[in-house]
Amino acid sequence: MDSYQTPLSSRYASKEMSHLFSSEMRFHTWRELWLNLAIAEKELGLPISDEAIQEMQNNLYLDEKQFGIAAAEEKKRRHDVMAHVHTFGVVAPSxxxxIHLGATSCYVTDNADLIFLREGCNILINKLVVVIDRLARFAEEYRALPTLGFTHFQPAQLTTxxxxxxxxxxxLLWDLRNIARARDDIGFRGVKGTTGTQASFLTLFDGDHEKVKALDKRVTELMGFAYAYPVTSQTYSRKVDIDVLSPLASFGATAHKIATDIRLLANLKEMEEPFEKDQIGSSAMAYKRNPMRCERVCSLARHLMVVHQNTLLTSSVQWFERTLDDSANRRVTIPEAFLTADIVLSTLQNISEGLVVYPKVIARRISEELPFMATENVIMAMVKAGGDRQQAHEEIRVLSHQASAVVKQEGKANDLISRIKATAYFQPIHDQLDALLDPATFVGRAPEQVDEFIQECVTPIRESYKEQLHSAKQVELNV
Incomplete structure (x- = not known):
């Protein structure tokens, strides 16, 4: 409690995503990389003993004592990778x-980052499909409930x-596609050496180019990647970070729009996010039910959209084979992007699993606006009853302006229908007015569009991610 901790990990993010970017996972992954490099080098003829491989396999995870050794060594050497090479050697003396034979620091740091990028995408994808499923359930439930549409946040035609x-x-489906594409495109840096020329490995294998190529391919396979980037500098290109964080930033825009819509609807009292029995909306105004979950989504989504800019700036200033001014920036940018996206998704799931709709409020707002929208239907009904279209238009125009003045100047309810019923001219259609004002007749194909969209676009996702959806649990926010 006496030093700063990022609220992304200490307050909001899931244990799964926090662990992915933890020191424990990072240094464990480095050890896996060193192990698989040694295995591949041994397979290709370098004199590495079975005992050395076994000791490395037996010590892939660090305990508290080893973290202490590494910290002391790094303080002395001012080099984190060499500190952990030393620490690994302490527990695997053979x-x-x-350990690290022929490699440069970026063999472990960059390859590990690529692993984390890929696994981070997997975590986000699994959460995203749950949010899509939950919102699809909501859409199915309210497929046919008419509601006032808004353009420019002004009343427009009805939708559902x-x-x-x-x-x-x-x-969200587009975000799923984009994140999956970025994940599937991630390659492995592989075994490339200090400036990407593989010179050190060519020396190790006495100038045998084929063995160096085989080494690169074998380590890539052992680490579970389909391919390695064909050329690199000392690092993998920082454009990869751009490509991966870009769909995360785009998702941030989606999440912000969804949460903003719900916040606006909450103000209209048509819809609310979940609100717990003992939750306090305001320290002063006890009646308030503030949309704090949606506000959190908007707050963090803005950060997610902005943090992506760091990848563009960092990529643009990587001089020649590399500079080190990317390192500190990326240590912050990449984990923060994934942690933030993770939190936004968890919060969206919590919101989507408890959305509350108030149909009577929605119906009241429709009743205030629908008479004006129904004027064209009234005119057409009069024409069918034998009336003149121009005369009907003038009659309804005069009554509409009168009703509008009542609403805007007197603050009273829309009385256009009462005025129509009280006007002799419209007597031929008085018995049709209730039918002409049925909100369900104003929503077009909205219910059918919901059905078709769910069937054509959401069902395939539900089928593809059946296991993830089956194992998904409801999200409960701690704060």
Missing amino acids: AAAI VGKRCTLWIQE
Whole structure:
């Protein structure tokens, strides 16, 4: 409690994502990389003993004592990778002489980062499909509930609550596609040496180019990657970071839009995010039910959209084969992007699993606006009853302006229908007015669009991620 901790990990993020970017996972992954380099080098003929391999395999995880050794060594050497080479050698003495053989620091640091990028995408994808599923359930439930549409946040033609939700889901589906594409495109830096020329490994294998190529391919396979980047400098290109964090930033825009819509609807009292029995909305105004979850989504989504800019700036200033001014920046940028996206997804899931809709409030707002929207239907009904279109238009225009003045100047309810019922001219259609004002007749194909969208776009995702959806649990926010 006496030193700063990022709220991303200490307050909000899941244990799964926090662990991925932990020191324990990072240094464990380095040891896996050193082990697989040694295995591949041994397979290709270098004199590495079975005992060395076994000791490395037996000590892939660090205990508290080893973390202490590494910290002391790093303080002395001012080099984190060499500190951990030394520490690994302490617990695997038979391998001490061959750990990191031929490699540069970026063999472990960069390859580990690529592993974390890929696994981070997997975590996000699994959470994203759950949010899509939960919102799809909501859309299905409210597929046909008419609601006032808004353009420019002004009353517009009716839609349905479910149809509006499909607009959110569609963008999330695009985010799913984009994150999956970025994940699938991630390669391995591989075994490339200090400036990417593989010179050190060519020396180790006495000038045998084929063995160096085989080494690169074998380590790539052992680490579970389909391919390695064909050329690198000392590092993998920092454009990879751009490509991976870009869809995360794009998801941030989606999440912000969804949460903003819900916040606006909460102000209209048409919809609310979950609100717990003992939750306090305001320290002063006890009646308040603030949309704090959606506000959190918007707050963190802005950070997610902005943090991506660091990858662009960092990539643009990597001089020649590398500079080190990327290192400190990336230690912050990459974990923060994934932790933030993780938190936004968890919060969105919590929101989507407890959304509350108030149909009577929605119906009241429709009743305030629908009479104006129904004027064209009234005119058409009069024409069908034998009336003149121009005369009907003038009659309804006068009554509409009168009703509008009542609403805007007197603050009273819209009385256009009462005025129509009280006007002799419209007597031929008085018995049709209730039918002409049925909100369900104003939503077009919205319910059918929901059905078709779910079937064509969401069902395939549900099938592809059946196991993830089956094992998903409801999200409960700690704070």
